[in-house]
Amino acid sequence: MNGQFDYSSDDSLMRGLNPLLKLFMLIIVLAGILIYPSWRLSSILLLLVLLLFRATGTSLKLSKRRTKFIILFTILLLVFQVLLTTNGTTFGFIIPQLGDFGPFFPITDFGIERGLSISLRFLLIVLSSMLFVSVTDPTLLAHSLTRLRIPFRYSFALVIALRFLPLFDSENQVVRLAQKSRGIEPEVGGLRKIIRTVQYTFFPLLVSSLSRVETLSMSMDGRGFGYSDTRTYYRKSEWHARDSLVLFISITYLVFCVLIALGLIPQLTGII
Amino acid sequence: MLEVKDLTFSYDGLTQVLGSVDFKINRGEIVTITGPTGSGKSTLAKCLSGFIPRSIKGSFTGTIMIDEEDMSELSLAEISKKVSLVQQDPDSQICTLKVADEVAFGPENYGFELESIKNLIDSTLSEVDATHLQHRPTFAISGGEKQRVAIASMLSCQPDYLILDEPSSSLDPKGILSLRKILSKLKARNVGVVCIEHNLEAVRPISNRILTLSNGAISSWTFSEKPTIKDVREHPTHENNCLLFMKNINFSYGLRKVIQNVELAIHKGEIIALMGANGSGKTTLVSLLGGLLTPDTGEIFLEKAPIRGMSRKEITKNLSIVFQNPNHQIFERTVWREQNLTIDILGHQSSEDYQRATALLEDADLATMKERNPFSLSHGQKRRLNVSSVSVHSPHILLFDEPFIGQDFDGRNFILNILINTATNGGASLVVTHDSNFAKNHCDRVIFMENGSILLDGPPETVFKRLIEMNRAEFVSLEVK
Numbered sequence: 001m002n003g004q005f006d007y008s009s010d011d012s013l014m015r016g017l018n019p020l021l022k023l024f025m026l027i028i029v030l031a032g033i034l035i036y037p038s039w040r041l042s043s044i045l046l047l048l049v050l051l052l053f054r055a056t057g058t059s060l061k062l063s064k065r066r067t068k069f070i071i072l073f074t075i076l077l078l079v080f081q082v083l084l085t086t087n088g089t090t091f092g093f094i095i096p097q098l099g100d101f102g103p104f105f106p107i108t109d110f111g112i113e114r115g116l117s118i119s120l121r122f123l124l125i126v127l128s129s130m131l132f133v134s135v136t137d138p139t140l141l142a143h144s145l146t147r148l149r150i151p152f153r154y155s156f157a158l159v160i161a162l163r164f165l166p167l168f169d170s171e172n173q174v175v176r177l178a179q180k181s182r183g184i185e186p187e188v189g190g191l192r193k194i195i196r197t198v199q200y201t202f203f204p205l206l207v208s209s210l211s212r213v214e215t216l217s218m219s220m221d222g223r224g225f226g227y228s229d230t231r232t233y234y235r236k237s238e239w240h241a242r243d244s245l246v247l248f249i250s251i252t253y254l255v256f257c258v259l260i261a262l263g264l265i266p267q268l269t270g271i272i
Numbered sequence: 273m274l275e276v277k278d279l280t281f282s283y284d285g286l287t288q289v290l291g292s293v294d295f296k297i298n299r300g301e302i303v304t305i306t307g308p309t310g311s312g313k314s315t316l317a318k319c320l321s322g323f324i325p326r327s328i329k330g331s332f333t334g335t336i337m338i339d340e341e342d343m344s345e346l347s348l349a350e351i352s353k354k355v356s357l358v359q360q361d362p363d364s365q366i367c368t369l370k371v372a373d374e375v376a377f378g379p380e381n382y383g384f385e386l387e388s389i390k391n392l393i394d395s396t397l398s399e400v401d402a403t404h405l406q407h408r409p410t411f412a413i414s415g416g417e418k419q420r421v422a423i424a425s426m427l428s429c430q431p432d433y434l435i436l437d438e439p440s441s442s443l444d445p446k447g448i449l450s451l452r453k454i455l456s457k458l459k460a461r462n463v464g465v466v467c468i469e470h471n472l473e474a475v476r477p478i479s480n481r482i483l484t485l486s487n488g489a490i491s492s493w494t495f496s497e498k499p500t501i502k503d504v505r506e507h508p509t510h511e512n513n514c515l516l517f518m519k520n521i522n523f524s525y526g527l528r529k530v531i532q533n534v535e536l537a538i539h540k541g542e543i544i545a546l547m548g549a550n551g552s553g554k555t556t557l558v559s560l561l562g563g564l565l566t567p568d569t570g571e572i573f574l575e576k577a578p579i580r581g582m583s584r585k586e587i588t589k590n591l592s593i594v595f596q597n598p599n600h601q602i603f604e605r606t607v608w609r610e611q612n613l614t615i616d617i618l619g620h621q622s623s624e625d626y627q628r629a630t631a632l633l634e635d636a637d638l639a640t641m642k643e644r645n646p647f648s649l650s651h652g653q654k655r656r657l658n659v660s661s662v663s664v665h666s667p668h669i670l671l672f673d674e675p676f677i678g679q680d681f682d683g684r685n686f687i688l689n690i691l692i693n694t695a696t697n698g699g700a701s702l703v704v705t706h707d708s709n710f711a712k713n714h715c716d717r718v719i720f721m722e723n724g725s726i727l728l729d730g731p732p733e734t735v736f737k738r739l740i741e742m743n744r745a746e747f748v749s750l751e752v753k
Contacts, residue, residue, distance in 0.1 A: 139369055160367055166411050167363065171600065177564045178601035182662070183588035183617045200603045207647045208599040212364040218323055219365035219422075222357055223378035223429055227349040234376035234389045 014056045018243045019141035020148070026132045028250045032257040033121050039113055040272050041257075042120035049128050058134045070126055074119045081115030082107060138162050140237045152231060160216070168209070175204045273298050274320065274355065274433050274464055279334035280488075281315060281324060289315045291488035293334070299432060300462040302455055304475050306493060307485035308680040309652030313468045314360075316485060317437045320466065322351035339432070353382065355433040356426035360441060362418040371397070371405045371413070371421050378429035396424040400454050415550050416447035423454065433464040440474035441677050444550040444706055445746035448474045470678060473750050501688050503714050505695055508541030515540055515669055515700050516561060516591070520570035523560060530556045531567070532724040538669065542700040543691050545711035545732070547747055548721035554704045555596065557721070558671045561702070562593045574669075589618055591669040592662035596677075598654035599647070607633070607649070608642040611661045620665055632660040636686050651678045656686055663690050670694055670701035676710065688714065708736070708748050720747070 014022075033042050053060055062070070083094070088110025093103035138159060145155035179185075184200055187193040259265050260272065279293040289312040297303050307313055318324045325332040326348045336343040338354050359365055368374045372393050379389045397403045400420040405413055413421065419442060426434060436455075440448050455465050456478050467475045476482065482493040516538040523531040530553045538544065538561075546554050559565045563572060563579040572579045574590060592614075595601050604610040611633055615625045633639045636656040641649065646657055659675060675687050691701045691714070702719075705711065711718050711732050718735040720728040728735045736748045 139373055159369060163367060163369055163410065174595060174597070174600045177559060178593075178595050179603070180564050180584060181562055181588065181593040181595075182601070182603070182614055183585045184603065184613075185584055203603060203605075203647075204600050207602075208597065211599065212361075215359050215361055215364035216367060218318075218327070218357070219359060220367055220377075221327060221348055222321065222323070222352045223425065224349045224352055224381035225377075227381050228383055230383060231380050232383050232386060232389065234373065234380055234386065234393070 013242075014052060014135045015137075016240075017246060018144065018237050018239050019136045020144040020237070021239075021243050021247055022132055022136050023141065025246070025250050026128055028254050029128055030125055032254055033124060035254075036257040036261040037117050037121065038260075038272060039116035039120055042117060042124055044272075046120055046124050046127065049124065049131055052131055053127070056131075056135055058131060060130075070123070074123055077119040077122055078115040081118055082111045085111030085114050088113075137235075140235060143233050143235070144237050153226065164212070167212075168205070171205060171208060172201070175201055178204070273337070273339060274466075275337040276320070277335045277337070279316075279319060279332075279336065281312075281319060281330055281332050283315075283328075283330045285331045288488055290319070293485070293488070293490050295483060295490050297433065297464045297466055299464045300459055301480045302459050302465040302467065302475070302478055304467045304469055304472070304479040304482045304493075305485055305490070306469055306472055306482060309470075309678065309683060310650045311485050312488060313485050314437055317357055317435050317466070317468050320433075320435050321355050321357035322346070322348050323357070349382075352378075352431070353429055354431055355435065356429060356431040358419075358423050358426055358434065358436045358439065360438045362415065362422040362442065365422045366410045366418060366425070369409055369411075371402070371408050371410055374410055374421055374425045375428045377425060382429065392428045392430075396427040399427060399457060400424045401450060415442050416444065416450070419443065419447070420450070420454070427458075431463070433466070434458060435466045435468070437468045438470065438678065439467060440469060440471050442550075443474075444548075445750060446549060448750060449746055451475075452478050470680065477751070500713060501685055501692065503692055505541065505692065507716055508539055508695075510537075510539050513540040514538070514573075514576075516572070516574055518561060518567075518570060518572045521560060521567045521572070522569045523556060523565065523567045530724050531560065534570075534724075534726055536561075536719070536726065536729075538700045538702060540698050540700055541695050542716045543695050543714055544700070544702045544717045544719060545707075545715040546702055546704045546719050546721065547706065547708075547711065548727075552721040553724040554721055555673055558593065558673055558702070558704060562591055562671055563587050564593070585618060588614065588667075589665065590667055591671065592667040594655075594658045594662055594670075594672045594675055596673045598651065598658050601658055602646045602654065605645060606642065607638055607644050607646050607657060610646050610657060611664060613661060615665050618665060625664065628666075629664045632664060635689070636660045637682065652680065652683050655679060656683055659687050659690060663694075666694075666697070666699075668694070668699040670699070670703075672701065673704045674706075675703060676705060676707055706747070712736070 029045060033045065083105050085108060086106055088108035090106045090108050092107055094105035094107065095102045097103040142155045142158045145158075146152050179200055186197045188197075260268055263269065274297045276293055276295050279290055280288065281290040282288050293316065305313055305316065315324065318328060319332070320336065322343060324330065338351070343351060366374055368377055375393045375396055376389050379392050384392070393406065394403070397406055400423050402417065402420045402424060405417060405421065410418070410421065419439065423434075423436075439451055443451060452475070455467070455475070458465055459478075467479065469475050472482065483490050484493040514537050517536070519535050521531055521534040522529070534557065546557065548554055556565065560567055560572065563574070563582065566580070574582065574587065579587060602610055604613055611629050612626070615621060615629065630639070633642065636659070638653060638657060638660070641653075646654065649657065655675065655678060659672070663670070670691065672687070676684055679687065691703065694701055703710070715732055717730065718728070718732045719726055720735055720739065728738050739745065739748050
């Protein structure tokens with residue numbers, strides 16, 4: 001299958017961290033830049049994330065289509081903000097004054113800052129999530145969710161979803177080929193035709209997933225799933241001293257973001 | 273001993289699926305149960321493994337004894353420790369992301385000690401020859417490997433009896449040989465094995481006994497030579513009558529090259545068997561031939577016109593494809609509407625067409641089910657509906673991917689008749705199959721693929737002779753040498 005949900009294991013520091021901590025870190029980093037949306041802070045964090053990509057040997061390569069989408073979207077975000085924000089010190093105009101015509105679309109320092117802040121945040125959200133996915137073993141994450149008193153029955157759903165997503169993806173493609181071979185072409189003229197098109201894709205997929213669900217539940221019940229409230233784990237993540245240290249740093253970062261956002265550290269607002 | 277006494281079962285309380293089934297299996301014995309499609313073999317497997325009546329309801333009577341202990345007093349989890357069921361589709365049974373996790377899943381649920389889980393992973397994986405897969409992600413292993421992992425994940429619960437439902441259906445000949453080895457090892461370890469199987473050739477050499485389940489009752493199986501359909505066609509000539517032709521074809525999924533430099537022509541009157549190991553590119557080749565995928569290089573011609581420029585309807589008029597999984601190619605809500613889907617799309621709604629549709633449904637033994645929802649049919653019936661619904665408009669070219677899997681004698685003959693009629697009327701067909709008997713008795717040509725290329729192409733005798741010389745005898749015959 002495609003490497004959409006790739007997790008490659010080795011013993012680097014980042015991978016060795018507790019998966020729950022990594023999830024927590026991801027949430028904290030993103031919460032921080034939402035609380036204090038400065039482009040400087042975002043670029044520092046972005047640089048950090050890129051360094052971590054490098055340090056963990058995670059490939060930044062995505063399919064062409066996705067890379068294109070991410071880059072295009074980032075630029076669009078930037079350009080829109082720059083064009084549409086009019087307050088702040090004006091540097092110049094995109095369309096200068098020509099006689100009575102113009103000037104339109106002023107470029108302001110505030111506009112550029114806002115544009116950078118939004119587009120950098122977007123990049124940071126995408127890239128840090130990618131990093132999280134590639135350095136976290138989903139099975140271990142699911143197992144450690146039980147620490148939060150989430151019953152295994154529910155946390156295991158995460159593993160099952162990741163297991164079956166690629167299957168549905170490939171199944172969807174086969175159904176489309178089968179439709180094509182019967183001469184069924186997607187039609188959009190009128191509600192009835194749309195419903196028919198949806199039905200031709202939805203029915204086969206629904207039926208095959210229902211039969212998969214039956215097989216899966218028998219296979220799990222047949223191996224004692226839910227046999228007892230406690231179970232053992234062949235692989236389970238542990239909590240080390242370094243996890244506590246990283247947790248401490250993460251919380252400090254969050255507190256720091258809140259303090260600056262509230263204007264309680266005025267000395268720093270100019271720098272970060 | 274696993275003992276079944278006077279077992280009856282019905283899903284709806286009206287139609288009896290099993291009526292008075294009696295038999296015994298000893299530990300250290302391999303028993304194969306065969307029978308026509310819809311005879312209740314899978315239902316019996318679910319009874320033996322305790323899913324009926326615990327998680328699947330219906331009216332159930334009779335007793336099943338596991339080593340003198342009445343099963344009715346045990347919970348499903350307790351039964352599973354003694355009797356395990358490996359179901360038909362290995363892909364849907366695997367619930368974790370890593371092979372080692374999958375094998376550990378049962379022991380973890382039963383709360384085994386970490387040390388013994390580790391030992392069980394090692395021992396069961398080595399029992400199914402899959403030690404090298406231990407750290408692999410479950411989605412990245414082949415179909416045959418998935419089945420071995422599914423078996424290992426059951427064995428790690430240390431059952432005394434193992435039930436396998438159609439274990440050979442997704443395997444190529446190499447996979448079948450490996451399955452035989454695994455089952456023989458289990459037998460030697462004093463595990464009782466029940467194989468539910470259509471393809472008797474696959475498990476006969478290792479079975480101690482073969483039973484037949486038909487009309488809800490079990491009897492012992494006796495060998496009887498069934499008459500195969502006489503195929504009296506003359507071998508077609510290849511001159512100037514090419515229906516479908518492909519040249520210089522290369523195709524890859526992402527970075528993975530699947531088809532390499534293939535050239536192939538299909539002529540009027542031919543029935544061709546496309547053989548080869550799983551993953552050798554047979555299914556992809558069929559999709560390319562049918563114009564469903566666009567090759568990276570090369571051109572495909574349908575009766576001398578490039579398929580690339582044709583409309584989908586024009587292609588469908590001339591060429592029909594049946595895919596592997598019946599569920600992926602049924603679109604309508606009743607059998608009758610499904611049967612007529614293609615003629616409706618092509619606008620051939622004459623009374624002759626509908627008559628042919630009815631006649632085909634009768635041949636497929638589906639005429640009484642016209643108003644049924646096709647998804648409620650059995651696997652074998654769905655498969656026959658697939659074949660009949662793509663044949664209604666009499667296309668010249670048929671491309672069938674493993675049509676015989678799960679078919680009993682009658683279903684097989686129905687499909688064979690369609691292939692032969694198409695060939696006699698100047699059409700041609702290409703059938704992806706592992707069935708060497710079909711190739712010997714009915715095909716004019718065998719094409720053997722390996723790693724995305726055509727390795728051999730010629731009359732069945734010649735190709736099979738070469739295969740034996742090339743150390744690939746299992747594709748020719750599964751008989752023990």
